[in-house]
Amino acid sequence: MNLTNPLPEPNPEEVSRGLAAIEQHLAQTAPVPRPPVSRTGSVPGETRRVQRLRAEVAEAQLLAGLQDDDAPLLLDTPRVRKRRKKAHEAARLHALGQDPAMRAWQASRMLRLLVTAALVSLALALGWSTAGVQSFAADGAASWSPGWLFAWLVEPFMSLALLVVVGARAYLGTRGQPLNDPKLIRIEYLFLGLTLGMNAWPHLPWALPQGESFSLSRLVLHILGPVVAVAVVTALPIILAAFTTLDHRQAGRLTGLTYSANAHSPEVARLIERAQALIATGELPTAPSAYRLQRILRCGMDDARAVRDALAGGA
Numbered sequence: 001m002n003l004t005n006p007l008p009e010p011n012p013e014e015v016s017r018g019l020a021a022i023e024q025h026l027a028q029t030a031p032v033p034r035p036p037v038s039r040t041g042s043v044p045g046e047t048r049r050v051q052r053l054r055a056e057v058a059e060a061q062l063l064a065g066l067q068d069d070d071a072p073l074l075l076d077t078p079r080v081r082k083r084r085k086k087a088h089e090a091a092r093l094h095a096l097g098q099d100p101a102m103r104a105w106q107a108s109r110m111l112r113l114l115v116t117a118a119l120v121s122l123a124l125a126l127g128w129s130t131a132g133v134q135s136f137a138a139d140g141a142a143s144w145s146p147g148w149l150f151a152w153l154v155e156p157f158m159s160l161a162l163l164v165v166v167g168a169r170a171y172l173g174t175r176g177q178p179l180n181d182p183k184l185i186r187i188e189y190l191f192l193g194l195t196l197g198m199n200a201w202p203h204l205p206w207a208l209p210q211g212e213s214f215s216l217s218r219l220v221l222h223i224l225g226p227v228v229a230v231a232v233v234t235a236l237p238i239i240l241a242a243f244t245t246l247d248h249r250q251a252g253r254l255t256g257l258t259y260s261a262n263a264h265s266p267e268v269a270r271l272i273e274r275a276q277a278l279i280a281t282g283e284l285p286t287a288p289s290a291y292r293l294q295r296i297l298r299c300g301m302d303d304a305r306a307v308r309d310a311l312a313g314g315a
Contacts, residue, residue, distance in 0.1 A: 074294050076301060104248040108174075111243045115170050115236070122166060122232045126159035128225030132199035133158075155195065162191040166233055173240030180237065188233050196226035268306045271297050275307050287312060 046054075076084070096102055133155035141147035165184050172179045202208075203219040274297060278284040284296065288311070294304035 070298065071295070074291070074301075100248045107243060107246050107248065111174055111240075114239060115174060118232050118236050118239075119163070119167065119170065122229055123159070123163065125225040125228035125232065126155065126162070126195065129195050129199050129222070129229075130155040130159075132202070132222045132225075133195060136198040136202055154198075158191050158195060162188060162229075162233075166236065170236055170240065173237065173244065176244045178237065178241055178244065189230075192226060192230050192233060195229065196223060199223050199226055267299075268303055268310075271299055271303055271307050272310050275311060279311075 097106075130152070134151045137151035137154040138148045139151075141151065165188055169179045169184065199222045200219060203215070203222055205214040208214060271293075275284060275288070275293060278296065279286060279288075284292070288296075288308065290301065290304040290308045293299070293307050294301055297304065297307070299307075
């Protein structure tokens with residue numbers, strides 16, 4: 001080939017076809033310029049419908065990337081934490097209630113309450129019978145006469161003597177020294193028998209005035225106070241003797257929050273085997289935390305704590 005010869009000049013048609021081919025190639029390969037975005041994130045000319053759809057698509061893409069993450073499912077909700085707090089508090093209160101010192105304090109407090117209630121009931125019962133004893137002791141004396149006035153003192157001085165004996169027995173019983181002398185017991189029943197007899201006698205059928213009919217309700221109403229007094233005096237020593245023989249030593253122990261009961265369940269045993277296998281492969285440390293076990297094993301927090309305790313104990 002002779003390079004010195006000039007090339008033939010292209011005609012106008014060939015030049016037009018070449019330019020058209022170049023324009024077509026550039027139109028196919030050149031990137032389509034995106035319309036400018038405003039500061040608010042919208043493209044000029046977009047409608048609200050297009051903007052809402054674009055926002056929904058963006059939200060869906062973000063949700064698709066996050067929905068496979070189970071971290072929110074592993075966290076305790078406020079309701080679960082509240083229940084766990086109440087359960088922990090109940091367990092501690094139960095354990096405190098099993099302490100011998102606490103049991104002794106509770107028994108002493110209850111004993112004081114019972115003795116106080118018994119003595120108040122006894123005083124009210126004796127006060128109830130005061131009117132009946134006064135009617136018996138006055139024996140028809142005129143109102144405000146010396147005999148009528150002194151009759152009001154019969155029940156009080158008998159009640160005070162009775163309360164001295166009962167109070168002494170009650171106090172010594174609370175100190176572990178029950179006072180069961182037969183003489184004191186006979187004195188108690190002597191005073192109670194006198195009170196009961198003086199209240200009941202005027203209302204018995206043979207003691208009623210001429211022309212007055214017998215009323216059972218009136219008799220029961222007048223002997224109610226002495227009957228309650230007899231019941232209190234009889235029951236109080238028995239109650240005190242039962243309290244003095246109480247054993248305040250700890251009868252049982254709560255297992256606490258070690259989750260030992262769950263450690264023998266098949267589900268927890270399977271989780272322990274999985275955790276040991278992961279520790280052997282190095283995917284878990286030798287002493288993993290409960291939160292990490294929960295996240296890796298995808299189990300509940302209680303089971304995760306049981307697995308953690310079992311691993312720490314060398315199970």
